[in-house]
Amino acid sequence: MGVPLNPFVIMVAAALTSNMVLSNFLGMCSFISVSKDIKTANGLGMAVTFVLTLTSVLNYLVYYYILVPLELVYLRYIVFIIVIAAFVQFLEMVIDRFSPALYINLGIFLPLITVNCAILGGVLFMIIREYSLIQSLFFGFGSGIGWWLAIVALAAMRMRMREKDIPPQLVGPGITMIIIGIMALAFLGFSGMVPVQ
Amino acid sequence: MADSKRETFFANIWKNNPVIVQILGICSALAVTNNLTNTLIMGIGLIFTTGFSSLTIAALRKYIPKNVRMMIQVLIIATYVIILDIVLKAYLPGISKALGPYVGLIITNCIIMGRAEAYAQSHGPVLSFIDGVSAGIGYSLILLAVAFVRELLGFGSLFGLRVLPEGFTPWVIMITAPSAFFIIGAIIWIARTPFVKKK
Numbered sequence: 394m395g396v397p398l399n400p401f402v403i404m405v406a407a408a409l410t411s412n413m414v415l416s417n418f419l420g421m422c423s424f425i426s427v428s429k430d431i432k433t434a435n436g437l438g439m440a441v442t443f444v445l446t447l448t449s450v451l452n453y454l455v456y457y458y459i460l461v462p463l464e465l466v467y468l469r470y471i472v473f474i475i476v477i478a479a480f481v482q483f484l485e486m487v488i489d490r491f492s493p494a495l496y497i498n499l500g501i502f503l504p505l506i507t508v509n510c511a512i513l514g515g516v517l518f519m520i521i522r523e524y525s526l527i528q529s530l531f532f533g534f535g536s537g538i539g540w541w542l543a544i545v546a547l548a549a550m551r552m553r554m555r556e557k558d559i560p561p562q563l564v565g566p567g568i569t570m571i572i573i574g575i576m577a578l579a580f581l582g583f584s585g586m587v588p589v590q
Numbered sequence: 591m592a593d594s595k596r597e598t599f600f601a602n603i604w605k606n607n608p609v610i611v612q613i614l615g616i617c618s619a620l621a622v623t624n625n626l627t628n629t630l631i632m633g634i635g636l637i638f639t640t641g642f643s644s645l646t647i648a649a650l651r652k653y654i655p656k657n658v659r660m661m662i663q664v665l666i667i668a669t670y671v672i673i674l675d676i677v678l679k680a681y682l683p684g685i686s687k688a689l690g691p692y693v694g695l696i697i698t699n700c701i702i703m704g705r706a707e708a709y710a711q712s713h714g715p716v717l718s719f720i721d722g723v724s725a726g727i728g729y730s731l732i733l734l735a736v737a738f739v740r741e742l743l744g745f746g747s748l749f750g751l752r753v754l755p756e757g758f759t760p761w762v763i764m765i766t767a768p769s770a771f772f773i774i775g776a777i778i779w780i781a782r783t784p785f786v787k788k789k
Contacts, residue, residue: 415767415768416766416767417621417767418620418621418767418770419695421620422700467672467675467676468672469694470668470671470672470675470694470697471665471668471669471672473694474664474665474668474697474698475665478661478664507660507664508664508698508700508703509698510695510698510699512698513694513695513697513698514691514695514698517690517691517694517695518691521690521691560779562779562782562783563775563778563779563782566778567775567778567779567782568775569775570771570772570774570775570778571771571772571775573771574768574769574770574771574772574775575768577766577767577768577771578763578768581766581767581768
Protein backbone atom coordinates (compact mmCIF):
# COMPACT_ATOMS: atom_id res chain seq x y z
CA MET A 394 0.00 0.00 0.00
CA GLY A 395 1.12 3.53 -0.64
CA VAL A 396 3.12 5.56 -3.08
CA PRO A 397 6.77 6.10 -2.18
CA LEU A 398 6.55 9.86 -2.28
CA ASN A 399 8.02 12.37 0.09
CA PRO A 400 5.10 13.75 2.14
CA PHE A 401 6.51 17.23 1.75
CA VAL A 402 6.41 16.92 -2.04
CA ILE A 403 2.78 15.83 -1.81
CA MET A 404 2.00 18.86 0.30
CA VAL A 405 3.54 21.32 -2.14
CA ALA A 406 1.87 19.56 -5.05
CA ALA A 407 -1.53 19.68 -3.36
CA ALA A 408 -1.17 23.36 -2.55
CA LEU A 409 0.22 24.62 -5.85
CA THR A 410 0.38 22.31 -8.85
CA SER A 411 -2.89 20.51 -8.32
CA ASN A 412 -4.69 23.16 -6.36
CA MET A 413 -8.04 21.95 -5.02
CA VAL A 414 -10.17 24.67 -6.49
CA LEU A 415 -8.19 25.89 -9.47
CA SER A 416 -7.35 22.59 -11.08
CA ASN A 417 -9.78 20.14 -9.48
CA PHE A 418 -12.81 22.44 -9.22
CA LEU A 419 -13.48 21.40 -5.64
CA GLY A 420 -15.20 23.70 -3.20
CA MET A 421 -16.44 26.05 -5.88
CA CYS A 422 -19.76 26.93 -4.24
CA SER A 423 -18.37 28.56 -1.16
CA PHE A 424 -15.35 29.72 -3.15
CA ILE A 425 -17.62 31.99 -5.17
CA SER A 426 -20.22 32.91 -2.58
CA VAL A 427 -17.91 33.70 0.33
CA SER A 428 -15.18 35.53 -1.57
CA LYS A 429 -16.81 38.97 -1.56
CA ASP A 430 -14.84 40.16 1.42
CA ILE A 431 -11.26 39.39 2.31
CA LYS A 432 -11.80 39.01 6.06
CA THR A 433 -14.53 36.38 5.77
CA ALA A 434 -12.58 34.65 3.04
CA ASN A 435 -9.62 34.41 5.36
CA GLY A 436 -11.77 32.95 8.15
CA LEU A 437 -13.29 30.34 5.90
CA GLY A 438 -9.90 29.45 4.43
CA MET A 439 -8.51 28.88 7.89
CA ALA A 440 -11.47 26.72 8.90
CA VAL A 441 -11.23 24.64 5.71
CA THR A 442 -7.51 24.04 6.19
CA PHE A 443 -8.03 22.92 9.76
CA VAL A 444 -10.96 20.62 9.05
CA LEU A 445 -9.39 19.20 5.89
CA THR A 446 -6.17 18.27 7.67
CA LEU A 447 -7.88 16.54 10.57
CA THR A 448 -10.67 14.83 8.65
CA SER A 449 -8.11 13.38 6.22
CA VAL A 450 -6.40 11.64 9.11
CA LEU A 451 -9.67 10.66 10.78
CA ASN A 452 -11.14 9.22 7.62
CA TYR A 453 -7.88 7.42 6.87
CA LEU A 454 -8.14 5.63 10.20
CA VAL A 455 -11.84 4.89 9.76
CA TYR A 456 -11.31 3.58 6.23
CA TYR A 457 -8.32 1.33 6.78
CA TYR A 458 -9.08 0.14 10.33
CA ILE A 459 -12.87 -0.16 10.26
CA LEU A 460 -14.27 -0.27 6.74
CA VAL A 461 -11.65 -2.44 5.03
CA PRO A 462 -11.48 -5.20 7.69
CA LEU A 463 -15.28 -5.34 7.89
CA GLU A 464 -15.60 -5.32 4.08
CA LEU A 465 -17.91 -2.34 4.17
CA VAL A 466 -15.99 -0.35 1.58
CA TYR A 467 -19.11 0.27 -0.49
CA LEU A 468 -20.54 2.29 2.40
CA ARG A 469 -17.62 4.70 2.34
CA TYR A 470 -19.47 7.76 1.02
CA ILE A 471 -22.03 7.65 3.80
CA VAL A 472 -19.39 6.96 6.42
CA PHE A 473 -17.06 9.73 5.22
CA ILE A 474 -19.82 12.30 5.19
CA ILE A 475 -20.95 11.27 8.67
CA VAL A 476 -17.39 11.49 9.98
CA ILE A 477 -16.99 14.95 8.46
CA ALA A 478 -20.34 16.20 9.76
CA ALA A 479 -19.77 14.75 13.22
CA PHE A 480 -16.26 16.17 13.38
CA VAL A 481 -17.42 19.64 12.36
CA GLN A 482 -20.19 19.54 14.95
CA PHE A 483 -17.75 18.39 17.62
CA LEU A 484 -15.25 21.07 16.65
CA GLU A 485 -17.94 23.72 16.89
CA MET A 486 -18.76 22.69 20.44
CA VAL A 487 -15.11 22.53 21.49
CA ILE A 488 -14.29 25.93 20.06
CA ASP A 489 -17.39 27.43 21.62
CA ARG A 490 -16.43 26.03 25.00
CA PHE A 491 -12.75 26.90 25.06
CA SER A 492 -12.24 29.90 22.85
CA PRO A 493 -15.25 32.19 22.38
CA ALA A 494 -13.14 34.70 20.47
CA LEU A 495 -12.18 32.11 17.87
CA TYR A 496 -15.77 30.93 17.78
CA ILE A 497 -16.96 34.36 16.73
CA ASN A 498 -14.44 34.41 13.89
CA LEU A 499 -14.71 30.83 12.77
CA GLY A 500 -18.05 29.63 14.10
CA ILE A 501 -20.32 30.83 11.33
CA PHE A 502 -18.24 29.05 8.71
CA LEU A 503 -18.19 25.67 10.35
CA PRO A 504 -21.67 24.50 9.23
CA LEU A 505 -20.79 25.57 5.68
CA ILE A 506 -17.83 23.25 5.69
CA THR A 507 -19.81 20.01 5.95
CA VAL A 508 -21.10 20.46 2.43
CA ASN A 509 -17.86 21.87 1.05
CA CYS A 510 -16.79 19.59 -1.77
CA ALA A 511 -13.13 20.24 -1.05
CA ILE A 512 -13.29 18.27 2.20
CA LEU A 513 -14.96 15.18 0.79
CA GLY A 514 -12.89 15.52 -2.38
CA GLY A 515 -9.67 15.59 -0.40
CA VAL A 516 -10.69 12.45 1.44
CA LEU A 517 -11.66 10.61 -1.74
CA PHE A 518 -8.41 11.58 -3.49
CA MET A 519 -6.48 10.30 -0.51
CA ILE A 520 -8.23 6.91 -0.75
CA ILE A 521 -7.95 6.62 -4.52
CA ARG A 522 -4.26 7.53 -4.59
CA GLU A 523 -3.56 5.15 -1.70
CA TYR A 524 -1.61 7.57 0.44
CA SER A 525 -0.14 6.40 3.74
CA LEU A 526 -1.14 8.03 7.02
CA ILE A 527 1.68 10.60 7.02
CA GLN A 528 1.14 11.34 3.34
CA SER A 529 -2.57 11.84 4.00
CA LEU A 530 -1.83 14.29 6.77
CA PHE A 531 0.44 16.37 4.55
CA PHE A 532 -1.90 16.05 1.60
CA GLY A 533 -4.85 17.31 3.64
CA PHE A 534 -2.85 20.19 5.01
CA GLY A 535 -1.43 21.14 1.61
CA SER A 536 -4.83 21.03 -0.05
CA GLY A 537 -6.24 23.24 2.68
CA ILE A 538 -3.42 25.76 2.31
CA GLY A 539 -3.96 25.83 -1.45
CA TRP A 540 -7.67 26.47 -1.02
CA TRP A 541 -7.02 29.18 1.56
CA LEU A 542 -4.49 30.91 -0.69
CA ALA A 543 -6.86 30.82 -3.65
CA ILE A 544 -9.89 32.20 -1.81
CA VAL A 545 -7.94 35.05 -0.21
CA ALA A 546 -6.42 35.99 -3.56
CA LEU A 547 -9.82 35.89 -5.23
CA ALA A 548 -11.44 37.98 -2.49
CA ALA A 549 -8.69 40.59 -2.80
CA MET A 550 -9.22 40.80 -6.56
CA ARG A 551 -13.00 40.98 -6.24
CA MET A 552 -12.74 43.87 -3.78
CA ARG A 553 -10.73 45.79 -6.35
CA MET A 554 -13.16 44.93 -9.11
CA ARG A 555 -15.98 46.64 -7.25
CA GLU A 556 -15.28 50.14 -8.51
CA LYS A 557 -14.32 49.05 -12.00
CA ASP A 558 -16.51 49.59 -15.03
CA ILE A 559 -17.59 46.07 -16.07
CA PRO A 560 -20.17 45.24 -18.75
CA PRO A 561 -23.47 44.98 -16.79
CA GLN A 562 -24.12 41.39 -17.91
CA LEU A 563 -20.84 40.26 -16.42
CA VAL A 564 -21.20 41.86 -12.99
CA GLY A 565 -21.10 39.29 -10.21
CA PRO A 566 -20.63 35.65 -11.10
CA GLY A 567 -19.65 36.19 -14.75
CA ILE A 568 -16.59 38.28 -14.08
CA THR A 569 -15.75 36.11 -11.08
CA MET A 570 -15.57 33.03 -13.27
CA ILE A 571 -13.25 34.83 -15.67
CA ILE A 572 -11.01 36.04 -12.83
CA ILE A 573 -10.84 32.48 -11.52
CA GLY A 574 -9.91 31.33 -15.02
CA ILE A 575 -7.02 33.77 -15.14
CA MET A 576 -5.91 32.69 -11.67
CA ALA A 577 -6.04 29.06 -12.75
CA LEU A 578 -3.86 29.96 -15.74
CA ALA A 579 -1.33 31.55 -13.42
CA PHE A 580 -1.32 28.46 -11.20
CA LEU A 581 -0.77 26.35 -14.28
CA GLY A 582 2.69 27.91 -14.31
CA PHE A 583 3.54 25.86 -11.23
CA SER A 584 3.04 22.56 -13.01
CA GLY A 585 6.29 20.79 -13.70
CA MET A 586 7.74 22.21 -10.50
CA VAL A 587 6.87 19.02 -8.65
CA PRO A 588 7.04 15.62 -10.36
CA VAL A 589 3.54 14.46 -9.34
CA GLN A 590 0.21 15.24 -10.85
CA MET B 591 -52.15 21.21 -11.93
CA ALA B 592 -50.73 20.14 -15.27
CA ASP B 593 -49.68 23.69 -15.89
CA SER B 594 -47.86 24.02 -12.65
CA LYS B 595 -46.03 20.75 -13.34
CA ARG B 596 -44.92 22.03 -16.68
CA GLU B 597 -43.96 25.39 -15.22
CA THR B 598 -41.91 23.69 -12.52
CA PHE B 599 -40.15 21.69 -15.17
CA PHE B 600 -39.22 24.53 -17.48
CA ALA B 601 -38.43 27.09 -14.79
CA ASN B 602 -35.36 25.14 -13.72
CA ILE B 603 -34.10 24.61 -17.23
CA TRP B 604 -33.99 28.22 -18.30
CA LYS B 605 -35.38 30.99 -16.09
CA ASN B 606 -34.04 29.57 -12.88
CA ASN B 607 -31.14 27.51 -14.23
CA PRO B 608 -29.03 26.30 -11.31
CA VAL B 609 -25.71 27.13 -12.95
CA ILE B 610 -26.41 30.39 -14.76
CA VAL B 611 -28.77 32.05 -12.34
CA GLN B 612 -28.05 30.52 -8.98
CA ILE B 613 -24.34 29.68 -9.49
CA LEU B 614 -24.76 26.44 -7.59
CA GLY B 615 -23.10 23.10 -7.83
CA ILE B 616 -20.29 23.93 -10.18
CA CYS B 617 -18.00 22.10 -7.82
CA SER B 618 -18.19 18.48 -8.48
CA ALA B 619 -18.66 18.04 -12.17
CA LEU B 620 -16.65 20.65 -14.06
CA ALA B 621 -13.57 18.49 -13.93
CA VAL B 622 -15.14 15.87 -16.16
CA THR B 623 -16.17 18.35 -18.87
CA ASN B 624 -13.16 17.83 -21.13
CA ASN B 625 -14.94 14.87 -22.66
CA LEU B 626 -18.58 14.63 -23.80
CA THR B 627 -19.12 10.95 -22.96
CA ASN B 628 -18.07 11.35 -19.34
CA THR B 629 -20.09 14.53 -19.02
CA LEU B 630 -23.21 12.82 -20.33
CA ILE B 631 -22.87 9.95 -17.86
CA MET B 632 -22.24 12.41 -15.05
CA GLY B 633 -25.32 14.41 -16.10
CA ILE B 634 -27.53 11.32 -16.16
CA GLY B 635 -26.22 10.30 -12.75
CA LEU B 636 -26.93 13.75 -11.39
CA ILE B 637 -30.47 13.81 -12.81
CA PHE B 638 -31.11 10.42 -11.20
CA THR B 639 -29.76 11.55 -7.83
CA THR B 640 -31.52 14.93 -7.68
CA GLY B 641 -34.82 13.45 -8.87
CA PHE B 642 -34.96 10.57 -6.45
CA SER B 643 -33.52 12.35 -3.43
CA SER B 644 -36.05 15.18 -3.92
CA LEU B 645 -38.79 12.57 -4.17
CA THR B 646 -37.68 10.79 -1.02
CA ILE B 647 -37.14 13.95 0.99
CA ALA B 648 -40.55 15.29 -0.05
CA ALA B 649 -42.26 12.02 0.82
CA LEU B 650 -40.64 11.95 4.26
CA ARG B 651 -40.80 15.68 4.92
CA LYS B 652 -43.49 15.43 7.61
CA TYR B 653 -41.52 12.86 9.59
CA ILE B 654 -38.08 14.48 9.53
CA PRO B 655 -37.43 16.58 12.65
CA LYS B 656 -36.48 20.13 11.69
CA ASN B 657 -33.20 20.35 13.59
CA VAL B 658 -31.56 17.24 12.17
CA ARG B 659 -32.95 17.60 8.66
CA MET B 660 -29.62 18.50 7.03
CA MET B 661 -28.05 15.31 8.28
CA ILE B 662 -30.97 13.19 7.08
CA GLN B 663 -30.99 14.88 3.70
CA VAL B 664 -27.29 14.18 3.29
CA LEU B 665 -27.83 10.55 4.20
CA ILE B 666 -30.65 10.16 1.68
CA ILE B 667 -28.52 11.75 -1.03
CA ALA B 668 -25.52 9.59 -0.12
CA THR B 669 -27.67 6.47 -0.41
CA TYR B 670 -28.61 7.29 -3.98
CA VAL B 671 -25.03 8.18 -4.84
CA ILE B 672 -23.86 4.80 -3.56
CA ILE B 673 -26.47 3.07 -5.75
CA LEU B 674 -25.26 5.12 -8.71
CA ASP B 675 -21.63 4.33 -7.95
CA ILE B 676 -22.27 0.60 -7.73
CA VAL B 677 -24.29 0.60 -10.98
CA LEU B 678 -21.54 2.51 -12.80
CA LYS B 679 -18.85 0.20 -11.49
CA ALA B 680 -20.79 -2.84 -12.66
CA TYR B 681 -21.86 -1.73 -16.12
CA LEU B 682 -19.41 1.01 -17.16
CA PRO B 683 -16.16 0.24 -15.32
CA GLY B 684 -14.03 2.34 -17.68
CA ILE B 685 -16.10 5.48 -17.23
CA SER B 686 -16.45 4.85 -13.51
CA LYS B 687 -12.66 4.87 -13.29
CA ALA B 688 -12.35 8.05 -15.36
CA LEU B 689 -14.89 9.85 -13.21
CA GLY B 690 -12.90 8.82 -10.14
CA PRO B 691 -13.86 10.71 -7.01
CA TYR B 692 -16.34 12.92 -8.82
CA VAL B 693 -19.19 10.42 -8.58
CA GLY B 694 -18.87 10.46 -4.81
CA LEU B 695 -18.71 14.21 -4.87
CA ILE B 696 -22.28 14.39 -6.18
CA ILE B 697 -23.20 14.12 -2.47
CA THR B 698 -21.80 17.54 -1.76
CA ASN B 699 -23.17 19.05 -4.95
CA CYS B 700 -25.03 22.10 -3.72
CA ILE B 701 -27.78 21.71 -6.32
CA ILE B 702 -29.22 18.64 -4.65
CA MET B 703 -29.16 20.14 -1.17
CA GLY B 704 -30.42 23.41 -2.60
CA ARG B 705 -33.42 21.78 -4.27
CA ALA B 706 -34.12 19.74 -1.15
CA GLU B 707 -34.08 22.82 1.05
CA ALA B 708 -35.81 25.23 -1.28
CA TYR B 709 -38.41 22.98 -2.87
CA ALA B 710 -38.81 19.42 -1.58
CA GLN B 711 -39.21 20.69 1.97
CA SER B 712 -42.51 22.39 1.13
CA HIS B 713 -43.98 20.52 -1.86
CA GLY B 714 -45.47 17.11 -2.60
CA PRO B 715 -43.38 14.14 -3.83
CA VAL B 716 -44.49 14.26 -7.48
CA LEU B 717 -43.81 17.96 -7.94
CA SER B 718 -40.51 17.62 -6.08
CA PHE B 719 -39.46 14.78 -8.33
CA ILE B 720 -40.18 16.90 -11.41
CA ASP B 721 -38.36 19.81 -9.84
CA GLY B 722 -35.34 17.67 -9.02
CA VAL B 723 -35.17 16.10 -12.46
CA SER B 724 -35.47 19.44 -14.23
CA ALA B 725 -32.79 21.03 -12.04
CA GLY B 726 -30.57 18.11 -13.00
CA ILE B 727 -31.36 18.58 -16.69
CA GLY B 728 -30.73 22.32 -16.54
CA TYR B 729 -27.39 21.64 -14.93
CA SER B 730 -26.44 18.88 -17.37
CA LEU B 731 -27.25 21.06 -20.37
CA ILE B 732 -24.75 23.68 -19.25
CA LEU B 733 -22.13 21.02 -18.55
CA LEU B 734 -22.71 19.48 -21.98
CA ALA B 735 -22.29 22.90 -23.59
CA VAL B 736 -18.97 23.36 -21.78
CA ALA B 737 -17.86 19.84 -22.70
CA PHE B 738 -18.86 20.39 -26.34
CA VAL B 739 -16.55 23.38 -26.67
CA ARG B 740 -13.74 21.77 -24.71
CA GLU B 741 -13.74 18.45 -26.54
CA LEU B 742 -14.19 20.01 -29.96
CA LEU B 743 -11.33 22.47 -29.59
CA GLY B 744 -9.15 20.42 -27.26
CA PHE B 745 -9.20 17.09 -29.10
CA GLY B 746 -10.97 17.91 -32.38
CA SER B 747 -13.57 15.27 -31.64
CA LEU B 748 -17.12 14.83 -30.30
CA PHE B 749 -18.04 11.79 -28.17
CA GLY B 750 -14.63 10.41 -29.10
CA LEU B 751 -15.28 10.62 -32.84
CA ARG B 752 -13.01 12.85 -34.89
CA VAL B 753 -14.95 15.68 -36.52
CA LEU B 754 -12.32 18.27 -37.33
CA PRO B 755 -9.78 17.57 -40.12
CA GLU B 756 -6.36 16.11 -39.31
CA GLY B 757 -4.64 19.43 -39.91
CA PHE B 758 -6.45 21.05 -36.99
CA THR B 759 -4.11 21.99 -34.17
CA PRO B 760 -5.71 21.08 -30.82
CA TRP B 761 -5.92 23.92 -28.31
CA VAL B 762 -4.00 22.61 -25.34
CA ILE B 763 -5.62 25.13 -23.01
CA MET B 764 -9.02 23.52 -23.61
CA ILE B 765 -7.84 20.32 -21.95
CA THR B 766 -6.61 22.14 -18.85
CA ALA B 767 -8.73 23.51 -16.04
CA PRO B 768 -8.74 27.28 -16.77
CA SER B 769 -10.71 26.89 -20.00
CA ALA B 770 -13.74 25.57 -18.09
CA PHE B 771 -13.84 28.75 -16.03
CA PHE B 772 -13.61 30.94 -19.11
CA ILE B 773 -16.36 29.02 -20.89
CA ILE B 774 -18.70 29.16 -17.89
CA GLY B 775 -17.99 32.88 -17.61
CA ALA B 776 -18.82 33.33 -21.29
CA ILE B 777 -22.01 31.25 -20.99
CA ILE B 778 -23.17 33.35 -18.04
CA TRP B 779 -22.41 36.49 -20.03
CA ILE B 780 -24.42 35.33 -23.06
CA ALA B 781 -27.30 33.98 -20.98
CA ARG B 782 -27.65 37.13 -18.93
CA THR B 783 -27.61 39.55 -21.86
CA PRO B 784 -31.38 39.38 -22.57
CA PHE B 785 -32.26 39.76 -18.89
CA VAL B 786 -30.12 42.83 -18.39
CA LYS B 787 -31.49 44.64 -21.43
CA LYS B 788 -35.04 44.40 -20.10
CA LYS B 789 -34.22 46.51 -17.06
